[in-house]
Amino acid sequence: MFHFSDILFDSTGNLLDVSRVLVQLRYVGASNQSRAMRILKNIAKSRTIKTGVYADFFQFAEQYDAMLPGTLSTIAIASFAVIIVSLLLIPKKVTTFWVSLSIITVNVGILGFMTFWNVRLDFISMITIVMSVGFCIDFASHLAFNFAKDEGISTSERMRNALYNVGVPIIQSASSTIIGKY
Incomplete structure (x- = not known):
């Protein structure tokens, strides 16, 4: 059931409009949050399709x-x-x-x-x-x-x-x- 909110098609229902992939990071301490954020953002930048990354700790990592x-x-x-x-x-x-x-x-x-x-x-x-x-x-x-x-x-x-x-x-x-x- 959860996967239906992770994949959205356009109005015709034939083309993929938006999808989401969840990645879990374990044991990411405060010192590694900035590093993890930079790695994930660099991965997203290197893709040919429009990609964004988000995590709750990014707001703190950006401050660091x-x-x-x-x-x-x-x-x-x-x-x-x-x-x-x-x-x-x-x-x-x-x-x-x-x-x-x-x-x-x-x-x-x-x-x-x-x-x-x-x-x-x-x-x-x-x-x-x-x-x-x-x-x-x-x-x-x-x-x-x-x-x-x-x-x-x-x-x-x-x-x-x-x-x-x-x-x-x-x-x-x-x-x-x-x-x-x-």
């Missing part, structure tokens, strides 16, 4: 496939915007370079530790990575700006002034962020 390019482009756009604003607001361009380098190294470190700890790239980890750009610029730019604005005094005195001006707010901000997570 889009996650890495989406994350990298979002990090790049956020970092670029932050660097442009830093160039406009921080008086010395070399200071902006060091702030930009701190953003890049922190994000590379986060991605490296995620790989080391086998943290999957999903929406939560993507949001965390993008937020890290904000934390990097918040702390590094305020400290760098306060360091760069004091000219005519020794480097150690400039550092002391910068830490005095923004050190406590940075520690309070970091503490409230950590406390806010719990």
